[in-house]
Amino acid sequence: MSVAVVILNYNGSAFLxxxxxxxxxxxxxxxxxxxxxGSVDDSIEILTSQxxxxxxxQSSQNLGYAGGYNYALKQIEAEYYxxxxxxxxxxxxxxxxxxxxxxxxxxxxxxxxxxxxxxxPNKFEYAGAAGGYWDRYGYTFCRGRIFDxxxxxxxxxxSAIVNWATGACLMVRSxxxxxxxxxxxxxxxxxxxxxxxxxxxxxxxxxxxxANSEVLHVGGxxxxxxxxxxxxxxxRNNLILLYKNLIPTKRFRILLTRMVLDGLAGVQFLxxxxxxxxxxxxxAHKDFYGYVLFEKNKENIPPELQKKEVISYTGSIVWDxxxxxxxxxxxxxx
Numbered sequence: 001m002s003v004a005v006v007i008l009n010y011n012g013s014a015f016l017x018x019x020x021x022x023x024x025x026x027x028x029x030x031x032x033x034x035x036x037x038g039s040v041d042d043s044i045e046i047l048t049s050q051x052x053x054x055x056x057x058q059s060s061q062n063l064g065y066a067g068g069y070n071y072a073l074k075q076i077e078a079e080y081y082x083x084x085x086x087x088x089x090x091x092x093x094x095x096x097x098x099x100x101x102x103x104x105x106x107x108x109x110x111x112x113x114x115x116x117x118x119x120x121p122n123k124f125e126y127a128g129a130a131g132g133y134w135d136r137y138g139y140t141f142c143r144g145r146i147f148d149x150x151x152x153x154x155x156x157x158x159s160a161i162v163n164w165a166t167g168a169c170l171m172v173r174s175x176x177x178x179x180x181x182x183x184x185x186x187x188x189x190x191x192x193x194x195x196x197x198x199x200x201x202x203x204x205x206x207x208x209x210x211a212n213s214e215v216l217h218v219g220g221x222x223x224x225x226x227x228x229x230x231x232x233x234x235x236r237n238n239l240i241l242l243y244k245n246l247i248p249t250k251r252f253r254i255l256l257t258r259m260v261l262d263g264l265a266g267v268q269f270l271x272x273x274x275x276x277x278x279x280x281x282x283x284a285h286k287d288f289y290g291y292v293l294f295e296k297n298k299e300n301i302p303p304e305l306q307k308k309e310v311i312s313y314t315g316s317i318v319w320d321x322x323x324x325x326x327x328x329x330x331x332x333x334x
Contacts, residue, residue: 003030003095004078007086008068010037013046015086015218020051026090029099030082031055035072038062065167066183066192073174073182081177083170083193087218089118090169097213098171101159109176109205110197112165113213114144116153123152125217128166130157131209132194135317137258138242140164140194142329143209146317149327156330159211163201163312167193169215176205181302184244186295190230191237198245201310228280235262235284240291247309259285261318 005027009016016034024032032054034047038061047056057072073081080102082095094113101111115128124130129144129151143162144151170193180199183192197207242255262281269277313334320326 001080001099002078003027003080003082003099004033004073004076005030005082005084005095006033006035006069006072006076007084007088008035008037008065008072009039009043009086010062010068011039011041011043012086013039013041013043016043016046017050019087019089020054022089023084024051024053026092027095029095030080031078033057033072033076035059035068037064037068064185064188066187066189067185070182070185073177078174081172081174083167083172085168085217087118088169089216091214091216094213094215098210101208101210101213102171102173105206105208107206108161108208109200110165110170110172111208111210112171113169113210113215114153114157115166115168115217116214117150118216118218121153121216124150125168125219126150127168127217127219128209130211131160131162131207132164132166133312134163134194135313135315137254137261137316137318138238139317140191140238141313141317144329146327146329147321149321151328155211157209157211160209161206162209163207163310164194164197165207165209168217168219172196172200176200176203179203186240186291187237188233190233191241195241195244198241198310202245202308204308226277228276231277232280232284235265235281236287236291239284239288243288243292245310 005023034054035057036043038059047054057075059068059071063071069083098111098113102108112128112131114130115125117123117125124144126145129142132140132142134140143157180203183196187195201207239258243251246254266278266281320332326332
């Protein structure tokens with residue numbers, strides 16, 4: 001079998017210098033690639049001079065996470081792809097454990113290792129933790145992380161089937177990746193891996209998180225929390241995610257509820273005087289309406305593969321967290 005470990009890079013030469021040696025050392029089962037997304041720093045010079053074994057695929061412009069990976073993966077022949085952020089430090093045998101899991105679970109199309117914090121390795125990391133879910137209104141959370149409450153890693157979670165695996169470090173069978181059309185470039189960045197995992201499940205496949213595979217993640221390397229552009233992408237992309245993947249009988253009601261909740265989030269930003277955040281939400285909604293009216297390929301999956309509705313957490317994580325004060329995944333009632 002063949003494995004391609006593909007690191008998407010955009011002006012991340014510092015991360016490449018710091019983390020590529022460990023990626024190479026802990027990934028003997030795979031070939032390591034860097035997909036450069038139109039960087040204008042010294043990334044290419046560092047790769048060619050310091051890492052001659054790493055294969056380079058260059059794009060002339062920044063195509064975003066989804067577009068950048070689709071561009072690169074179309075040029076790679078492998079049975080498995082690993083989509084890895086440049087700010088990841090893998091632990092020993094991380095890839096071996098993922099491969100063993102895939103071989104033992106042929107129904108699984110995509111899986112993640114457990115994601116731990118680089119700064120605090122005894123804690124999970126925000127972007128993925130021990131595998132993700134979404135609630136009835138599309139709000140996402142993880143085993144080990146609900147909103148900004150992050151749990152210590154105390155081996156409280158085993159390998160399991162989940163609803164989404166993080167794009168920070170995502171291993172996927174190449175055949176199923178292309179079966180559902182790959183990542184959707186409309187997202188540009190944020191939530192595109194959740195959309196991919198949702199479509200994979202609609203096509204009859206499963207998603208997993210693998211406990212004995214662990215990586216450390218710096219996080220926030222592209223857009224920091226609180227950046228208005230990040231707010232814009234999160235609000236817009238979550239609406240697109242729901243529109244694409246909800247069954248038609250639920251789509252209108254849930255989207256209407258989400259828009260009301262987004263309005264309440266805007267009121268909260270107003271109370272704090274964060275006017276750029278309010279503008280980001282308004283722009284997100286405007287562009288979502290444009291998507292609904294003008295985007296042609298909304299489903300992004302062949303009709304014959306749309307086998308089922310995907311059920312995740314049927315409660316409201318917003319209610320659970322802010323009203324019931326639930327901060328641990330294990331306290332939720334699925």
